[in-house]
Amino acid sequence: MDCENELMKYFDGEMSEEERARMLASLKDSDPRKLAWLRANEEWLGYFKAAGKIVPAEAFQADVMKKIESAPADATAHPVDHVIRMRNELMRLKVFAAVAAVALVAVSAFLAFELNRGPDFQVPHDQPVVARQPFNGKSGLAEVVFVLRHSQATSVSVAGSFNDWKPGTLNLEKKGDDLWVANVTLPQGRYEYMFVVDGAEWVTDPCARAFADDGFGNQNAVLTVNK
Amino acid sequence: LNVRRNHGKVADDDPDAKAIRDCLAGDRNAFRGLVEKYKVPICDCTYRMTGNFHHAEDLAQEAFTKAFSSLSMFEGRAKFSSWLYRIALNLCKDHLRHRALAEDIVDPDALGRAVLENSSARKPGESAVINEEHARLQCALKALPAEYREVFVLRHMHELSYREISEISGENVGALKVRVHRARSMIVGFLEGGKWTAKTNS
Numbered sequence: 436m437d438c439e440n441e442l443m444k445y446f447d448g449e450m451s452e453e454e455r456a457r458m459l460a461s462l463k464d465s466d467p468r469k470l471a472w473l474r475a476n477e478e479w480l481g482y483f484k485a486a487g488k489i490v491p492a493e494a495f496q497a498d499v500m501k502k503i504e505s506a507p508a509d510a511t512a513h514p515v516d517h518v519i520r521m522r523n524e525l526m527r528l529k530v531f532a533a534v535a536a537v538a539l540v541a542v543s544a545f546l547a548f549e550l551n552r553g554p555d556f557q558v559p560h561d562q563p564v565v566a567r568q569p570f571n572g573k574s575g576l577a578e579v580v581f582v583l584r585h586s587q588a589t590s591v592s593v594a595g596s597f598n599d600w601k602p603g604t605l606n607l608e609k610k611g612d613d614l615w616v617a618n619v620t621l622p623q624g625r626y627e628y629m630f631v632v633d634g635a636e637w638v639t640d641p642c643a644r645a646f647a648d649d650g651f652g653n654q655n656a657v658l659t660v661n662k
Numbered sequence: 663l664n665v666r667r668n669h670g671k672v673a674d675d676d677p678d679a680k681a682i683r684d685c686l687a688g689d690r691n692a693f694r695g696l697v698e699k700y701k702v703p704i705c706d707c708t709y710r711m712t713g714n715f716h717h718a719e720d721l722a723q724e725a726f727t728k729a730f731s732s733l734s735m736f737e738g739r740a741k742f743s744s745w746l747y748r749i750a751l752n753l754c755k756d757h758l759r760h761r762a763l764a765e766d767i768v769d770p771d772a773l774g775r776a777v778l779e780n781s782s783a784r785k786p787g788e789s790a791v792i793n794e795e796h797a798r799l800q801c802a803l804k805a806l807p808a809e810y811r812e813v814f815v816l817r818h819m820h821e822l823s824y825r826e827i828s829e830i831s832g833e834n835v836g837a838l839k840v841r842v843h844r845a846r847s848m849i850v851g852f853l854e855g856g857k858w859t860a861k862t863n864s
Contacts, residue, residue, distance in 0.1 A: 443843045447824070476850045479802075483818045486799055488706035491719050495705070496697045499726045503690055506731055 446476065577660045579619045581605075581630075583640075586613035588632045595628025595655075597621055602631040627655035678742040685733050693730050700743060701726075703820060704750050710815040711754035711808065713800055721757060725750035744829035751812055751830065758808050798853065805852040810845035817842045 441458060444450050450458070462470040581593050591607040594600045597619070607615035607630075627647055630638040639646070643656030678699075684692035704725055709718035729736075729746050736745055803811050816822045816830065824835045824842075831838065 439843065443839055446843070446846060447839060472850075475854055476846060479850050479853050480818055480846070482795060483799060483814075484821065486796065486819060488702050488819075489709045489715070489718065491701055491705040491722065495701055495719060495723065496694065499697050499701075499723050500691075500694055502723065502727045503693055503730050506690075506727065 442473070445473070446480070576620045576622055579621055579658065579660065581607060581615075581617045581619060583607055583615040583630050583632075583638075584613050585615060585632060585638075588615065590633055591615040592631045592634075593617060593619070593628055594631050594637075595658075596626045597628070602634060621660050623660045626658045626660070628658060629653075629655055676738070676741070679738070682733060682736065682738075682742060685730065690730075693726075693733075696729075696742070696746075697726055700746055703743070704746060707747060707815060707820065708750055708754055710800075710803055710819060711751065711811060712757060713804060717757060721753045722750060725753055728753070740829035741826070744826055747816070747830045748832075755808055755812075802849045802852045806845055806848055810841060810848060813838055813842050814845040814849060818846070 445455065445458060459470065459473075462473065583591050585591060591609075592602050593605045593607065594602045598604045605617055605619060607617040610616050627649075628640070629649075630640060632638055637653070639654050640656035643658065645657035645659070646654040647657050649655045678696060681692045681695050685696075701722065705718055705722040708721040708725070709715060712718050712721065725746060728749050732749075736742065740748075803815070806814060813827060813831070816827045817824070822830075824838050827838050828835050833841075
């Protein structure tokens with residue numbers, strides 16, 4: 436007899452009354468000690484069965500419902516709902532991406548047109564100019580666009596108090612036939628500067644709003660960057 | 663939300679199915695009936711596993727709220743009660759993993775506060791005996807490793823069928839029978855104070 440299996444069947448209630456009686460009778464004769472162990476098992480299992488169940492505090496249900504009430508509105512959403520929501524989200528992203536792409540193309544085209552066209556203000560042909568576009572940034576920096584119209588120049592840089600008057604450190608980029616442009620970020624302050632054409636010719640910005648004597652008989656352009 | 667959304671697995675004749683469908687349709691109040699129906703077995707289960715009345719209530723509450731928030735995941739393959747037991751037992755096992763099961767397996771506070779379901783059937787003078795009995799049984803449960811304690815509680819205290827326990831644990835019935843049998847041997851060995859040797863009960 437497979438004793439373990441017999442005992443499992445006995446305690447799991449998988450024996451008929453007849454089988455149980457036969458097993459008990461057999462143990463009584465052959466192994467009274469084992470029979471006593473079996474009875475002890477039954478007795479203790481009876482205690483566990485009769486132990487009753489712990490009843491939670493009265494507020495238990497109310498506490499659970501309170502937590503449930505404060506759960507997110509979509510807490511019970513079906514997975515299908517999640518899939519639909521994700522699909523809608525993707526659709527929205529696609530639409531957003533398409534709109535963003537169109538906007539980017541439009542802005543790029545506008546900027547390209549604007550840069551080729553030159554600044555809005557009147558620029559005398561073949562005259563150097565500077566355009567200043569300060570903006571209020573959290574960093575306290577302002578973006579300055581230096582613009583020079585010069586048809587014969589092969590290189591243009593700007594030298595001033597912001598770069599220790601070193602020519603060649605801030606080069607302007609050629610746009611179109613005669614427009615030279617450089618974007619420079621500067622902290623707020625007062626600066627003096629001049630353009631340097633082909634590394635040798637120092638040119639005063641004629642469109643500057645203010646000028647200052649450079650002490651050598653020429654005038655520097657004055658740029659005031661306000662936050 | 664209708665039954666079709668749950669792939670037809672929530673049977674119409676399941677008494678819990680309507681409450682589940684109502685919850686999924688947005689009626690949170692419908693969950694109240696499920697809490698009322700299962701609060702005692704779930705609370706008792708978490709108490710038997712942890713031995714601490716306060717932790718047991720917290721874990722049981724968490725089990726209900728987790729069940730509610732995951733209700734849409736309930737496919738109805740198993741009974742709702744089995745699914746709820748599984749959530750509660752997983753929370754208990756997580757709790758026990760993070761907290762060494764120490765002296766509070768017999769919670770003295772629970773002995774004083776807990777209201778046993780069948781206590782009304784007992785005479786008032788029996789309360790001390792009940793508490794002593796309760797303490798002994800809880801100590802014996804403590805002697806079991808969690809995976810044995812779990813199946814013993816479900817089988818011999820909550821009187822669930824092996825099929826239900828299999829739904830809860832995800833293990834096959836044969837393996838569960840062996841585990842319950844070993845748990846029985848361990849627990850009775852503990853309660854009898856080593857009176858029965860391995861030779862005796864083998």
